[in-house]
Amino acid sequence: MPVLSVRDLSIEYRTRRGPVQAVRDVTFDLEQGETIAIIGESGSGKTTLAVGLIRLSPRSARVTKGEIRYDDGKRAFDVLSLDAERLRRFRWADCAMVFQAALSAFNPVITIWEQFLDTGRAHGMSDKHKVHDRTRELLDLVHLDPKRVLTAYPHELSGGMRQRVLIAMALLLDPRIVILDEPTTALDILTQRAIIDLLRDLRARLGFSTIFISHDLSIAAELADRMLTMYAGRIVERASVEDLFYRPRHPYSVGLMRAVPRVSGALGSVASIPGSPPDLIRLPRGCSYYPRCPFHVEQCLEEDPPLLQVDTPQHEAACIRWEAVAAALGSDAEAPVAEKLA
Amino acid sequence: MTTLATTARRRDMALPGPLASAFEFLRMMSKKPVGLIGLIGVLFFLFLAYVAPLIVPLQDQVDVTAIYAKPSWAHPLGTDFQGRDVVNQIVYGGGDIITTAILAALFSTLIAITFGSIAATVGGRLDALILAITDVALTIPQLILLIVIAAIFRPSSFFALAVILALLQWPALLRQIRAQVLSLKERDFVEAARSLDLGLLHIIFREMLPNMRSYIVIHFIIAMTLAIYAQAAIMFLGLVPLSGKNWAIMLYFAYNQGALFFRDSFFYLMGPIMAIALFQLSLVWLASGLEDVFNPRLRS
Amino acid sequence: MTEPLIQLDRVSRTYTTPAGTITAVDDVSLSLGESETICIVGESGCGKTTTGRMLAGLLRPSSGRLLFEGADVWEKKGQDLARFRRAVQLVHQDPYASLNPTRTIAQTLAPPLAKHKKAHGRAARAAMISLLERVGLTPPTDFLLKYPHQLSGGQRQRVSIARALTVDPRVIVADEAVSMVDVSIRISLLDLLHNLATEFHVTTVLITHDLAVARYFGRIGRVAVMYLGKVVELANTEALVSDPAHPYSTALIAAIPEADPTITRTKKRVALKGAEVPSLLNLPPGCVFHPRCPLFEPGLCDVLVPQLGDLPGGRSVACHVALRERQPAAELLGVR
Numbered sequence: 001m002p003v004l005s006v007r008d009l010s011i012e013y014r015t016r017r018g019p020v021q022a023v024r025d026v027t028f029d030l031e032q033g034e035t036i037a038i039i040g041e042s043g044s045g046k047t048t049l050a051v052g053l054i055r056l057s058p059r060s061a062r063v064t065k066g067e068i069r070y071d072d073g074k075r076a077f078d079v080l081s082l083d084a085e086r087l088r089r090f091r092w093a094d095c096a097m098v099f100q101a102a103l104s105a106f107n108p109v110i111t112i113w114e115q116f117l118d119t120g121r122a123h124g125m126s127d128k129h130k131v132h133d134r135t136r137e138l139l140d141l142v143h144l145d146p147k148r149v150l151t152a153y154p155h156e157l158s159g160g161m162r163q164r165v166l167i168a169m170a171l172l173l174d175p176r177i178v179i180l181d182e183p184t185t186a187l188d189i190l191t192q193r194a195i196i197d198l199l200r201d202l203r204a205r206l207g208f209s210t211i212f213i214s215h216d217l218s219i220a221a222e223l224a225d226r227m228l229t230m231y232a233g234r235i236v237e238r239a240s241v242e243d244l245f246y247r248p249r250h251p252y253s254v255g256l257m258r259a260v261p262r263v264s265g266a267l268g269s270v271a272s273i274p275g276s277p278p279d280l281i282r283l284p285r286g287c288s289y290y291p292r293c294p295f296h297v298e299q300c301l302e303e304d305p306p307l308l309q310v311d312t313p314q315h316e317a318a319c320i321r322w323e324a325v326a327a328a329l330g331s332d333a334e335a336p337v338a339e340k341l342a
Numbered sequence: 343m344t345t346l347a348t349t350a351r352r353r354d355m356a357l358p359g360p361l362a363s364a365f366e367f368l369r370m371m372s373k374k375p376v377g378l379i380g381l382i383g384v385l386f387f388l389f390l391a392y393v394a395p396l397i398v399p400l401q402d403q404v405d406v407t408a409i410y411a412k413p414s415w416a417h418p419l420g421t422d423f424q425g426r427d428v429v430n431q432i433v434y435g436g437g438d439i440i441t442t443a444i445l446a447a448l449f450s451t452l453i454a455i456t457f458g459s460i461a462a463t464v465g466g467r468l469d470a471l472i473l474a475i476t477d478v479a480l481t482i483p484q485l486i487l488l489i490v491i492a493a494i495f496r497p498s499s500f501f502a503l504a505v506i507l508a509l510l511q512w513p514a515l516l517r518q519i520r521a522q523v524l525s526l527k528e529r530d531f532v533e534a535a536r537s538l539d540l541g542l543l544h545i546i547f548r549e550m551l552p553n554m555r556s557y558i559v560i561h562f563i564i565a566m567t568l569a570i571y572a573q574a575a576i577m578f579l580g581l582v583p584l585s586g587k588n589w590a591i592m593l594y595f596a597y598n599q600g601a602l603f604f605r606d607s608f609f610y611l612m613g614p615i616m617a618i619a620l621f622q623l624s625l626v627w628l629a630s631g632l633e634d635v636f637n638p639r640l641r642s
Numbered sequence: 643m644t645e646p647l648i649q650l651d652r653v654s655r656t657y658t659t660p661a662g663t664i665t666a667v668d669d670v671s672l673s674l675g676e677s678e679t680i681c682i683v684g685e686s687g688c689g690k691t692t693t694g695r696m697l698a699g700l701l702r703p704s705s706g707r708l709l710f711e712g713a714d715v716w717e718k719k720g721q722d723l724a725r726f727r728r729a730v731q732l733v734h735q736d737p738y739a740s741l742n743p744t745r746t747i748a749q750t751l752a753p754p755l756a757k758h759k760k761a762h763g764r765a766a767r768a769a770m771i772s773l774l775e776r777v778g779l780t781p782p783t784d785f786l787l788k789y790p791h792q793l794s795g796g797q798r799q800r801v802s803i804a805r806a807l808t809v810d811p812r813v814i815v816a817d818e819a820v821s822m823v824d825v826s827i828r829i830s831l832l833d834l835l836h837n838l839a840t841e842f843h844v845t846t847v848l849i850t851h852d853l854a855v856a857r858y859f860g861r862i863g864r865v866a867v868m869y870l871g872k873v874v875e876l877a878n879t880e881a882l883v884s885d886p887a888h889p890y891s892t893a894l895i896a897a898i899p900e901a902d903p904t905i906t907r908t909k910k911r912v913a914l915k916g917a918e919v920p921s922l923l924n925l926p927p928g929c930v931f932h933p934r935c936p937l938f939e940p941g942l943c944d945v946l947v948p949q950l951g952d953l954p955g956g957r958s959v960a961c962h963v964a965l966r967e968r969q970p971a972a973e974l975l976g977v978r
Contacts, residue, residue, distance in 0.1 A: 041824040042795070158918075159686075184899075188685035188851060193897035193911070215825050218899035221906045241903050259826040260901040261858035263883055264909070270858060272830035276794045530734040531742045533700065534802070538754045538809055539727050548753065552744035 002029035009066030037220035040230035096170035101163035106154035113150035138168040160191035232288040249317035377631010383624025391436030419609035423599035447565035449508030458519030556636030589614035646673040653706030679863035681856040731806035735818035737798035877957030
């Protein structure tokens with residue numbers, strides 16, 4: 001039984017120029033203990049989706065349709081139907097979010113301890129001592145010294161330390177689901193490594209399910225069980241991590257794989273994706289990836305392709321030309337895409 | 343692909359410039375009714391002050407039989423103490439005041455921009471000196487100083503009056519300009535202009551100033567309102583040689599010629615007051631509307 | 643070896659703060675020839691941006707010299723200095739701040755063309771079109787009348803590069819120029835910068851914290867790894883990536899998460915002692931890396947500051963142990 005089931009979720013923003021369809025018909029399941037990575041670039045809708053899952057979207061955003069079904073075995077409900085009080089209890093206790101560790105994720109004028117206390121109190125932990133004990137426990141888990149961190153102000157901590165604090169804060173109420181928005185972006189290499197190892201460790205110990213949102217393919221490669229690639233507000237491919245990296249079937253996924261240079265191994269034929277993402281207010285008819293796609297045909301303009309099953313039942317791609325993509329990549333199942341296209 | 347007209351049609355906001363952008367400007371103003379009303383009001387008064395006198399002939403003859411006549415079709419707002427039509431005087435009364443106000447605002451803006459930019463770009467002791475002078479000027483009670491200066495120098499031309507008025511208003515804008523320039527100095531595109539060796543004047547006037555447009559335009563408008571108040575004050579108090587016609591001088595005469603005591607001379611007194619007040623209000627509302635237009639965050 | 647085009651000769655940059663003296667860059671020397679591509683990599687606080695800005699002549703070294711065509715830049719005056727300023731251009735990291743938001747692309751490109759190439763009107767327009775084509779913004783006429791907010795991040799960076807090219811620079815320093823740009827178009831920007839070096843003989847320096855980007859960009863050039871203000875290793879990129887000499891470089895390369903599940907989940911990591919980077923106010927004695935270094939030798943590494951020593955293959959490394967281990971034959975033979 002998946003702990004989170006999202007069906008046909010669509011979110012739009014009101015802007016001066018018209019409504020922006022930031023998220024369109026997103027459907028996916030998150031199983032217990034699983035880690036999903038949602039990969040996309042600017043304009044893909046991934047951040048809108050992430051904040052939309054716990055209904056933290058700004059006022060100008062509206063969910064136009066869909067449902068977000070949460071089911072932990074004991075309770076089941078649609079997150080979108082919750083009233084304010086129950087939503088507050090859902091947030092953090094059932095599903096928590098770790099934001100990017102920029103300074104703006106913190107209140108700059110209070111200490112870290114006070115932030116923990118505030119967070120605990122806001123979500124039903126009224127006993128100060130309980131919050132304190134739990135905070136110390138969590139700070140130990142994330143390898144931070146409570147003595148040093150609790151009395152500090154956010155600007156006194158390094159980026160890596162702030163990220164750890166945010167992770168600890170998210171785990172305050174022992175949630176079942178943790179959503180992380182760009183957890184390693186803007187961090188140094190060694191710090192990224194430490195955070196990735198930490199997340200792996202925490203996941204093993206505490207057993208929560210995870211959703212990563214990122215533009216960084218490598219974090220998906222490190223931690224994800226399954227991946228979704230998003231483009232122009234839609235999910236364009238859904239697969240296990242090996243399938244997506246070694247056997248991508250949507251041209252955008254292929255393009256992404258080719259566009260990321262690696263440090264180890266051969267460089268292969270790395271190349272950028274030409275063009276830019278479409279205008280989300282005036283979406284063209286048919287497949288939104290059409291102008292940038294090397295595999296496109298006339299038929300692609302007729303309608304937005306639905307997710308079609310490719311190769312295996314767990315692998316889907318929103319492309320009517322997926323077979324041509326498969327053929328172009330050849331039969332070597334294990335080699336990375338850039339080498340296959342070299 | 344896109345021309346400016348297409349851009350305007352597609353409603354992509356570009357900053358004021360050619361015709362298509364003027365269209366866009368009006369559209370943005372109409373989002374906040376206050377701004378649009380202000381704009382219409384200002385345009386109306388400008389028309390009244392500068393265009394109407396070209397159409398309506400001046401009625402300057404003294405008519406002893408019609409002193410303080412009641413409002414009628416011939417004289418919609420009655421007549422003054424010498425039998426002259428009040429409406430006519432209001433038509434002819436705006437030009438001087440508004441011209442002086444525009445000149446005063448222009449001078450104060452120029453002073454503020456020049457010295458504000460210099461203070462921020464040169465820094466050091468020159469900056470400290472300019473700031474000190476500005477602070478002193480800011481703390482002196484403006485109207486009183488104006489009255490004293492007017493009493494001493496008795497400016498007889500509007501140009502001179504404009505200069506005096508300007509001298510009292512530059513401090514506020516100077517500080518704003520200086521602060522803006524200080525922060526813009528550190529921006530990447532200014533650094534790039536320095537690397538490209540484009541020269542200090544180019545950097546100030548072509549790179550930084552366009553980013554301060556909102557401050558400058560809004561200051562200009564507010565400076566105009568302050569100049570009009572100041573003019574009304576010193577002319578009403580009779581501190582300026584009373585030549586020419588304008589609303590403030592009308593007030594002076596109305597007051598001194600006892601218009602307060604006659605019921606029929608009500609409009610002679612209230613006419614110029616309302617003209618000044620409504621023009622000021624239009625200016626202030628226009629400034630308020632412009633604030634929104636200039637705020638990039640309110641655009642798409 | 644021909645005369646280097648631009649050189650940093652033992653430059654340092656210090657800042658005095660109420661808390662103490664910060665040494666952002668310590669005794670760094672770098673020689674760059676014409677048409678060369680080089681990357682400066684390191685983590686935050688390592689001094690790479692400061693070094694890049696000193697190279698571009700935007701920051702004055704506290705000690706040491708910046709030499710351009712053999713002459714000390716900070717001794718130059720007037721026309722000579724102006725010529726240097728134009729010869730070395732910086733491309734900034736943030737595409738949203740590097741262009742004047744109140745100016746169209748044409749209005750941004752026009753002033754340097756007018757001032758330095760004396761091109762106005764039609765001639766200027768032709769020059770702009772050719773520049774925009776060169777940086778891959780096609781069709782160029784579409785972009786001339788646009789404002790920066792109407793362009794994407796990648797397009798803005800290209801305009802920045804075009805602007806830098808208006809004065810025919812000899813050196814371009816790109817300070818994290820692709821970090822704020824979408825992943826899928828980074829390669830094309832890097833290719834553009836690379837072409838400037840290979841086709842147009844512009845020496846291109848890329849400053850980045852992303853080793854994968856550095857490897858791709860510097861694939862035919864060199865890379866300098868910096869740590870806490872010092873250059874710890876300088877080598878050909880492929881040599882560094884396949885066989886790093888300095889333990890810090892080794893740790894970095896091992897630590898990078900890769901966009902390939904099999905590689906990244908089985909990669910051997912190098913454990914460093916201590917996760918925290920020492921504060922620049924309080925640098926460790928001897929080799930600044932010694933508190934975290936797996937090769938640490940007491941008595942040597944915490945006492946003596948290692949200098950950049952040459953190794954065979956045109957690389958240099960600042961590590962006592964590495965130098966000793968990799969050059970035993972030379973030592974024995976007394977050749978040094």
